[in-house]
Amino acid sequence: MTTTGDVRRPTRGGREIAMAxxxxxxxxxxxxxxxxxxxxxxQGARVIEFxxxxxxxxxxxxxxxxxxxxAALHLGMVAYGIGPGDDVLVPSLSFVATANAVRYxxxxxxxxDVEPRHHNVTAATLEAALTPATRAIIAVDQYGTPADxxxxxxxxxxxxxxxxxxxxCAVGSTYRGRPVGADSEFAAFSFHPRKILVTGEGGMITxxxxxxxxxxxxxxQHGMSVSTFDRHHEHRPVMExxxxxxxxxxxxxxxxxxxxxxxxxxxxxxxxRRELARRYHELLGGxxxxxxxxxxxxxxxxxxTFWVMLxxxxxxxxxxxxxxxxxxxxxxxxxxxxxxxxxxxxxxDPVALPVSEHIAQQSILLPLFHNLSDDDQQRIADVIxxxxxxxxxxxD
Ligand SMILES: *Cc1c(COP(=O)(O)O)cnc(C)c1O
Numbered sequence: 001m002t003t004t005g006d007v008r009r010p011t012r013g014g015r016e017i018a019m020a021x022x023x024x025x026x027x028x029x030x031x032x033x034x035x036x037x038x039x040x041x042x043q044g045a046r047v048i049e050f051x052x053x054x055x056x057x058x059x060x061x062x063x064x065x066x067x068x069x070x071a072a073l074h075l076g077m078v079a080y081g082i083g084p085g086d087d088v089l090v091p092s093l094s095f096v097a098t099a100n101a102v103r104y105x106x107x108x109x110x111x112x113d114v115e116p117r118h119h120n121v122t123a124a125t126l127e128a129a130l131t132p133a134t135r136a137i138i139a140v141d142q143y144g145t146p147a148d149x150x151x152x153x154x155x156x157x158x159x160x161x162x163x164x165x166x167x168x169c170a171v172g173s174t175y176r177g178r179p180v181g182a183d184s185e186f187a188a189f190s191f192h193p194r195k196i197l198v199t200g201e202g203g204m205i206t207x208x209x210x211x212x213x214x215x216x217x218x219x220x221q222h223g224m225s226v227s228t229f230d231r232h233h234e235h236r237p238v239m240e241x242x243x244x245x246x247x248x249x250x251x252x253x254x255x256x257x258x259x260x261x262x263x264x265x266x267x268x269x270x271x272x273r274r275e276l277a278r279r280y281h282e283l284l285g286g287x288x289x290x291x292x293x294x295x296x297x298x299x300x301x302x303x304x305t306f307w308v309m310l311x312x313x314x315x316x317x318x319x320x321x322x323x324x325x326x327x328x329x330x331x332x333x334x335x336x337x338x339x340x341x342x343x344x345x346x347x348x349d350p351v352a353l354p355v356s357e358h359i360a361q362q363s364i365l366l367p368l369f370h371n372l373s374d375d376d377q378q379r380i381a382d383v384i385x386x387x388x389x390x391x392x393x394x395x396d
Contacts, residue, residue, distance in 0.1 A: 069190030073101035144304030335363030
């Protein structure tokens with residue numbers, strides 16, 4: 001417990017602490033170099049290998065690699081035939097790509113609120129946002145915390161809606177004892193450096209539907225009936241056909257080579273993050289009313305992000321605390337803003353989402369990555385506890 005009496009005095013300056021860093025070592029370097037040396041750098045054998053590594057981790061029947069999670073979400077909208085005149089329910093409290101994917105196909109995002117403890121949409125918050133034109137739901141596992149997806153799936157079935165799971169941050173998280181995405185009809189993952197498993201840019205779709213997987217493989221490469229890789233390995237000349245309007249959403253073999261190495265590290269990455277999260281809970285437990293990200297009842301998070309919510313009684317504002325942390329070399333961040341307040345969506349009908357708005361105002365994301373040291377984590381906690389105990393000595 002940190003009280004006014006025994007609070008540690010942090011020292012200013014010191015080494016910068018990053019917000020997030022990928023866990024790379026010589027193995028990723030060697031794998032990427034081998035892809036370059038092979039001469040095959042676009043989608044090829046290494047992409048196939050990476051897809052099967054992710055299918056194994058997620059325990060999903062099919063995995064389709066794409067160039068980003070945003071591309072995956074776009075393909076979800078295309079594959080389910082969403083278009084102009086259709087509404088799609090999305091959380092406003094999400095990275096803006098979730099709502100943008102709806103726009104790409106000319107449909108309208110309808111923003112749903114989230115629940116206050118785990119910051120995810122629920123069947124109830126989605127149901128409250130339903131419109132007569134609603135055709136689909138994009139449910140997000142925010143910051144890796146699994147959404148309670150079964151009741152959402154039941155709602156989608158009842159209403160005849162398509163369900164896309166934006167699991168951008170959630171590879172390695174679990175839902176009811178199984179990996180997130182294991183039972184999803186369409187789950188989309190991201191391998192951007194801000195996530196846990198990193199390929200630079202990159203994404204993956206997992207599904208249990210063989211036909212959907214085959215269509216997605218076609219859509220990611222211009223609608224071609226046969227991949228360049230397969231054509232190359234045929235002994236006879238193959239004439240491809242273009243069956244529908246597709247996209248260039250391919251992952252490269254250089255990225256996939258890095259992904260194969262990262263996939264093997266995922267269990268230890270999750271273990272380390274859960275350790276660091278437990279320690280944050282200990283170090284910050286003395287600040288009264290400070291809420292911290294934790295496991296929901298229905299699953300375990302991979303702690304892709306460690307957020308805290310400042311209580312009403314905290315002595316300085318969220319933005320002042322961020323500025324103080326910065327002076328101590330600590331790169332914390334404000335939580336994600338609400339999409340419904342962004343200029344990009346100002347043409348939509350105004351909507352009040354009190355829980356999302358409160359979270360967007362009060363949340364801070366603390367540094368969390370595989371090689372965050374115990375000392376650095378202590379420094380971060382010392383500032384947050386110190387400001388609580390004696391704010392004046394931090395405000396000069
Ligand atoms: C990061 C993120 C995305 C976008 O992922 P990219 O791979 O960068 O396109 C989409 N949705 C959510 C919830 C995210 O956190």
